[in-house]
Amino acid sequence: MNAEVMKLLIPGLTIVLGGAMPAFAIGWMGAHAMDAIGRNPEAASKLQTIIILVVAFAEAIAIYSLVVALILKFV
Amino acid sequence: MTPISLAAEPIFHIGSVAINNSLITGVVGSALIIALFVFTAKKIEFHPKGKFTSVFEAISEQILDLIEQVVQNREKAIQFFPLLMTLFIFIVINNWLGLVPGVGSIVVNTHEGAFPLFRGANADLNTTLALAVISVVTTQIYAVKELGLFKQLQKYFSLNPIKLFIGILELISEVSKMISFSFRLFGNIFAGEVLLIVISSLMPVVAPLPFFFLEIFVGFIQALVFTMLTLVFLTIATSDHSEYNHDEVRPELKPADIEEASSHADSRHI
Numbered sequence: 001m002n003a004e005v006m007k008l009l010i011p012g013l014t015i016v017l018g019g020a021m022p023a024f025a026i027g028w029m030g031a032h033a034m035d036a037i038g039r040n041p042e043a044a045s046k047l048q049t050i051i052i053l054v055v056a057f058a059e060a061i062a063i064y065s066l067v068v069a070l071i072l073k074f075v
Numbered sequence: 076m077t078p079i080s081l082a083a084e085p086i087f088h089i090g091s092v093a094i095n096n097s098l099i100t101g102v103v104g105s106a107l108i109i110a111l112f113v114f115t116a117k118k119i120e121f122h123p124k125g126k127f128t129s130v131f132e133a134i135s136e137q138i139l140d141l142i143e144q145v146v147q148n149r150e151k152a153i154q155f156f157p158l159l160m161t162l163f164i165f166i167v168i169n170n171w172l173g174l175v176p177g178v179g180s181i182v183v184n185t186h187e188g189a190f191p192l193f194r195g196a197n198a199d200l201n202t203t204l205a206l207a208v209i210s211v212v213t214t215q216i217y218a219v220k221e222l223g224l225f226k227q228l229q230k231y232f233s234l235n236p237i238k239l240f241i242g243i244l245e246l247i248s249e250v251s252k253m254i255s256f257s258f259r260l261f262g263n264i265f266a267g268e269v270l271l272i273v274i275s276s277l278m279p280v281v282a283p284l285p286f287f288f289l290e291i292f293v294g295f296i297q298a299l300v301f302t303m304l305t306l307v308f309l310t311i312a313t314s315d316h317s318e319y320n321h322d323e324v325r326p327e328l329k330p331a332d333i334e335e336a337s338s339h340a341d342s343r344h345i
Binding site: 053 | 145263296304
């Protein structure tokens with residue numbers, strides 16, 4: 001484990017960990033939104049804006065780790 | 076593969092101020108937006124004839140309807156409209172300008188090296204941070220205008236120890252709003268540029284095409300998300316929580332209506 005191997009490994013691991021959790025969260029939210037729309041199809045248009053917002057919040061975490069990974073890789 | 080730089084590169088200097096390639100694209104984008112809207116505003120009529128004007132009217136109306144859906148108040152929606160429309164149009168035009176051929180591929184030689192002449196404005200953290208600061212500060216101004224300075228300050232400072240602690244948390248959340256606004260937009264757009272560069276260097280002919288579609292979609296969604304979040308924060312900040320009453324009975328619902336509705340629900344269940 002010399003410094004060069006770490007420099008290749010760490011950005012990859014950063015985006016792996018930072019991407020896995022939001023992916024899980026977004027999948028979970030999508031599943032529950034579909035549940036809700038299945039129960040009450042008229043609410044689909046109201047749910048849509050909320051879901052886009054909430055998914056954006058979860059996605060932001062992945063983007064933070066992406067920015068960190070990019071900084072580690074290119075700076 | 077073209078070298079990837081996280082920061083925008085300086086093209087030339089005016090005095091001690093470095094003019095970045097992102098700034099140049101941002102100015103071009105702003106000029107384009109101003110030209111489009113001034114042209115449209117001059118042609119506006121009660122019965123619009125041209126397709127061009129109709130398209131802009133349709134976009135404006137869609138956004139106004141979206142705002143009204145969230146705020147539930149036409150007057151407030153019209154009050155918020157200029158800020159949100161500006162944010163949306165500026166972000167979406169600049170995101171899409173970053174995908175135009177020539178952006179990132181025209182290279183000029185400067186004193187510090189060869190840099191691309193244009194770079195998407197939102198692929199620079201300075202632009203997105205400026206947008207985030209505008210969004211958060213304007214939210215505060217709207218809240219002061221709506222509630223008064225004293226009531227707005229009461230949200231953050233209080234003699235009650237519990238409320239004081241909540242106030243500190245609120246102050247932290249204002250700062251974190253700026254960070255999350257700016258990093259979300261910057262991360263998405265910069266990551267898109269890196270993705271396109273990497274794919275283009277792997278297989279330059281057909282492979283980047285689907286990713287361009289993805290980036291057009293991401294650019295639109297991110298502009299929408301930025302606008303919607305600003306709108307939601309505006310709505311929360313300008314609504315007076317002390318007047319909210321849990322026991323309030325909605326006047327438009329009479330007991331007979333509720334019974335009818337519940338009987339309908341029962342019949343559907345069975």
